[in-house]
Amino acid sequence: MQNEIANYSKSEAKRELARLSLLLKRANQAYHRDDDPIISDSEFDKLKALNQEIEKHFPELKRRDSQSQTVGAKPARGFSKIKHSIRMLSLANAFDENDLIEFDIRVKKHLGLPEVHQISYVAEPKIDGLSLSLRYEKGRLIYAVTRGDGEIGEDVTENARTIKSIPEMIESDYDVLEVRGEVYISHEDFLSLNKKQEEKGEKPFANSRNAAAGSLRQLDNEITKHRPLKFFAYAWGEASKALGQTQFAAIAKLNSLGFETNPLTKKTNSIMGLIDHYKLIEQKRNSIGYDIDGVVYKVDDLSLQLRLGFTTSTPRWAIAHKFPAELAWTFLKKIDLQIGRTGALSPVARLEPVTVGGVVVSNATLHNEDYIAGLDSNGGIIRDGKDIREGDWVQVYRAGDVIPKISDVDVSKRIQVSQTFNFPINCPSCNSSTVREENDAVRRCSNFFDCPAQVIEKLKHFVSRRAFDIDGLGEKQIEQFFHYKWISEPSEIFELEENYLQDLLEKDGWGVRSVENLVNSINEKRLISFEKLLFSLGIRHLGEGGSRLLARHYLTWSNFSKAMENISNLESDSWDDLISIDGVGDMLANSLMNTFNSERQKAQIYRLVSKLNIEDQEHRIESDGKFSGKKLVFTGTLEKMSRGEAKMHAERLGAQVAGSVSAKTDLVIFGPGAGSKLKKAEVLGIRAIDEDEWIKLIGTE
Numbered sequence: 001m002q003n004e005i006a007n008y009s010k011s012e013a014k015r016e017l018a019r020l021s022l023l024l025k026r027a028n029q030a031y032h033r034d035d036d037p038i039i040s041d042s043e044f045d046k047l048k049a050l051n052q053e054i055e056k057h058f059p060e061l062k063r064r065d066s067q068s069q070t071v072g073a074k075p076a077r078g079f080s081k082i083k084h085s086i087r088m089l090s091l092a093n094a095f096d097e098n099d100l101i102e103f104d105i106r107v108k109k110h111l112g113l114p115e116v117h118q119i120s121y122v123a124e125p126k127i128d129g130l131s132l133s134l135r136y137e138k139g140r141l142i143y144a145v146t147r148g149d150g151e152i153g154e155d156v157t158e159n160a161r162t163i164k165s166i167p168e169m170i171e172s173d174y175d176v177l178e179v180r181g182e183v184y185i186s187h188e189d190f191l192s193l194n195k196k197q198e199e200k201g202e203k204p205f206a207n208s209r210n211a212a213a214g215s216l217r218q219l220d221n222e223i224t225k226h227r228p229l230k231f232f233a234y235a236w237g238e239a240s241k242a243l244g245q246t247q248f249a250a251i252a253k254l255n256s257l258g259f260e261t262n263p264l265t266k267k268t269n270s271i272m273g274l275i276d277h278y279k280l281i282e283q284k285r286n287s288i289g290y291d292i293d294g295v296v297y298k299v300d301d302l303s304l305q306l307r308l309g310f311t312t313s314t315p316r317w318a319i320a321h322k323f324p325a326e327l328a329w330t331f332l333k334k335i336d337l338q339i340g341r342t343g344a345l346s347p348v349a350r351l352e353p354v355t356v357g358g359v360v361v362s363n364a365t366l367h368n369e370d371y372i373a374g375l376d377s378n379g380g381i382i383r384d385g386k387d388i389r390e391g392d393w394v395q396v397y398r399a400g401d402v403i404p405k406i407s408d409v410d411v412s413k414r415i416q417v418s419q420t421f422n423f424p425i426n427c428p429s430c431n432s433s434t435v436r437e438e439n440d441a442v443r444r445c446s447n448f449f450d451c452p453a454q455v456i457e458k459l460k461h462f463v464s465r466r467a468f469d470i471d472g473l474g475e476k477q478i479e480q481f482f483h484y485k486w487i488s489e490p491s492e493i494f495e496l497e498e499n500y501l502q503d504l505l506e507k508d509g510w511g512v513r514s515v516e517n518l519v520n521s522i523n524e525k526r527l528i529s530f531e532k533l534l535f536s537l538g539i540r541h542l543g544e545g546g547s548r549l550l551a552r553h554y555l556t557w558s559n560f561s562k563a564m565e566n567i568s569n570l571e572s573d574s575w576d577d578l579i580s581i582d583g584v585g586d587m588l589a590n591s592l593m594n595t596f597n598s599e600r601q602k603a604q605i606y607r608l609v610s611k612l613n614i615e616d617q618e619h620r621i622e623s624d625g626k627f628s629g630k631k632l633v634f635t636g637t638l639e640k641m642s643r644g645e646a647k648m649h650a651e652r653l654g655a656q657v658a659g660s661v662s663a664k665t666d667l668v669i670f671g672p673g674a675g676s677k678l679k680k681a682e683v684l685g686i687r688a689i690d691e692d693e694w695i696k697l698i699g700t701e
């Protein structure tokens with residue numbers, strides 16, 4: 001991953017950060033605010049780690065809304081808000097023993113201690129619930145507040161008062177004591193709660209964490225009262241006097257004040273001790289009776305905690321060692337190769353069906369030949385270099401809704417005659433040679449035009465739901481018609497009626513009615529939007545998003561095709577114009593160039609287009625926007641918002657964002673590094689403003 005990131009261009013990194021920001025924001029909201037997660041926790045952690053890694057390589061690109069620093073989501077509406085007197089932070093994560101060893105080294109480095117020095121740590125299970133801060137003043141519960149975004153949480157006092165393990169009064173001479181911990185629900189209570197939900201015809205909770213969070217954040221505390229919530233104390237916020245000298249003593253003190261604390265909390269003097277305790281807790285995970293998702297380690301000495309302090313988002317003296325994603329071992333029966341519409345040979349593992357995290361899995365992706373050989377895309381070693389073979393025992397891994405992957409191979413169970421899996425030198429479909437281009441992990445069939453597998457996949461893509469979506473012409477019919485040699489390229493779909501109507505009527509399973517329906521639905525699709533057409537062409541690297549960008553930019557097929565005729569000249573305005581489209585990268589631009597450079601491919605596209613009636617892209621103009629009908633051009637680097645965000649604001653206010661300056665341009669927004677476009681604007685006498693002025697204009701600050 002690191003190597004890959006180091007190779008990112010600035011614009012790639014920026015785009016990736018924008019994508020991750022959006023994803024993480026959505027996932028955060030779904031998880032914390034709506035209690036309805038959209039991705040698995042381990043997937044979330046991975047995305048967050050990726051985000052941080054990119055920020056580390058490109059600190060200058062760090063977004064103002066960077067999700068690396070946020071913990072949780074902004075509070076939901078409906079509860080009043082309370083600002084934490086001391087920030088309520090989440091913890092940094094460790095995913096393996098190495099991360100843990102590095103954590104220990106960082107701690108000692110920060111404290112200026114020699115590496116051989118042994119630090120005392122406290123380890124405790126990480127409860128998968130909802131964090132809560134309870135404020136007691138002179139022994140009385142004043143308020144209870146959720147973590148929220150770490151700064152401000154929701155006031156859930158009345159609901160917290162209904163939880164039995166949260167005392168209303170504590171015997172204490174503390175003027176102020178904020179007790180922090182986790183609200184959770186036991187497995188047993190979770191099952192009966194979900195049963196009741198179903199009986200009432202309500203949606204069951206996805207997991208016990210969501211059940212706990214959803215119950216605590218009920219606007220009606222009568223409902224909360226009947227939910228079996230529990231509370232473990234493990235930390236504190238403001239305290240008018242110290243709870244103890246050490247973490248361990250402080251937790252014991254909380255226990256003596258009447259709070260439940262976790263009995264699996266343990267003090268140890270070495271990293272090995274932590275690892276042992278982690279293994280013990282992981283073993284107990286399924287019998288412990290409530291959800292935990294890892295083990296938390298904290299420096300025991302509170303004076304050291306104070307010296308270590310905090311980074312922007314996490315304490316330096318603690319780390320959460322997360323359990324790995326859901327795993328299961330099974331038998332790999334066979335490796336199949338699927339040939340995609342771009343000729344890519346994709347290996348798929350056919351598995352003895354096995355349940356992984358509640359879902360039956362019988363296939364797993366194997367990505368490409370390097371992956372099978374035990375190498376990542378940079379030639380680095382994965383799975384300790386173990387290759388994957390037919391007949392192997394493999395560990396399947398599933399995170400969220402993504403396609404299952406293989407995380408490990410049990411080489412000890414491998415039979416002696418097993419052989420390494422070799423990718424074929426010839427295409428399994430057409431026997432042409434397969435090629436692997438430099439810097440491409442994928443091996444492809446070289447017979448782009450005539451490989452039956454590729455042609456069929458291209459046709460299937462063309463009629464698929466998100467493309468031409470022709471009723472009655474699905475994958476099965478495509479295969480049939482290809483087999484009859486009626487259709488070998490998209491344009492021939494529109495000649496079917498003319499050439500093969502009689503033949504079709506004579507085929508089994510086809511009657512007058514169904515043939516008529518098919519002909520009608522094909523003819524209906526002769527009218528197609530420019531955007532859909534672009535996507536349907538199946539040009540490599542041109543997905544729906546890219547098709548939309550191109551359609552919005554060129555507006556008509558005729559503009560687009562004229563431009564494509566010229567892009568092979570890299571000095572041309574057409575090429576400049578293409579690559580200046582925000583969101584169009586080098587890969588897509590080159591792919592378009594290759595497509596329109598190929599006479600045969602171009603001829604296919606034109607044959608298709610001649611049969612169609614292509615709708616121009618609508619200019620959607622917000623008639624009451626500040627920039628209604630105006631053409632804007634961004635140039636240079638924007639420093640306070642991403643290009644994407646700037647474009648979003650511009651379009652929201654009715655503007656059309658263009659990639660190049662012309663006499664029709666109304667306004668140019670420039671940042672550092674602006675060159676020829678800004679000069680051109682000056683020559684043409686077009687108004688140009690810098691980013692600060694732009695921000696004032698759109699009123700985001």
Ligand SMILES: [Zn+2]
Nearest residue numbers: 427430445451
């Ligand atoms: Zn082939």
